Amino acid sequence: MARASNSKGKTRIQKEKTEQILSAALDIFSAYGFRGATIDQVAEKAGISKPNLLYYFDNKEAVHAELIKRLLYIWLDPLNQLNEEGEPVEEICAYVQRKLEMARDYPRESRLFANEILQGAPRIDTLISGTLKLMVDEKVSVIANWVATGKINDVDPHHLLFSIWSTTQHYADFDVQVRTLTGPKAKDRFEDASKYLDFLFRSALTPRS
Incomplete structure (x- = not known):
């Protein structure tokens, strides 16, 4: 499930980071599909580290679920x-x-x-x-x-x-x-x-x- 992205008191920076991740994920998932996409590809596309991405979303499934x-x-x-x-x-x-x-x-x-x-x-x-x-x-x-x-x-x-x-x-x-x-x-x-x-x-x- 999403973490910071679903927090009621999320900051402007958290909101921006969430949108940055989801935009990158949309690029990756639309190009490779769920099976072909990896969380590392999403992190690289978003320009952030994998641990930073996983602060906002638990896993690939959580990112994909939010897009859907x-x-x-x-x-x-x-x-x-x-x-x-x-x-x-x-x-x-x-x-x-x-x-x-x-x-x-x-x-x-x-x-x-x-x-x-x-x-x-x-x-x-x-x-x-x-x-x-x-x-x-x-x-x-x-x-x-x-x-x-x-x-x-x-x-x-x-x-x-x-x-x-x-x-x-x-x-x-x-x-x-x-x-x-x-x-x-x-x-x-x-x-x-x-x-x-x-x-x-x-x-x-x-x-x-």
Whole structure:
């Protein structure tokens, strides 16, 4: 478990050191996954000694657990904002944009999540089977109702969400590939992706007159 990082009376220096450790850990875990990462790598990346790091966190598991806890709030917020009372196509397209913005602004978090999934999700099983599933079930019901009432085309709600996740998170998880293949246009990759994905999902969802 975390030590100084969870202390109610922690000082400014303790707060800064905790954030320094977690930022370094995010780099390491997102690059190597939990199994490949070591506490020595995190300490070196953070620019502190291993004993100093272990003053703040008991072990690698404690550092990783804190990252996952933070990831939970970031990861669920875009889906949570999907509004049942809004205009369906606009709501879904806005969700696509929020997920793309996450890929742009939180690439390390996206790769951290992807690494965990690839390893069988042993440390985020509770997130997937609990909080995430409850929210997905709720939003799937909303999308299914939009389909049933003819507000959007007949799409499978689960596979719609999976498609949104895969097309948006690709720009974080495979950023090197995207930048390499787009060449000089790489600097505009998120702007271009935004336009394309909006066209793609809007076309798929909008009922024909």
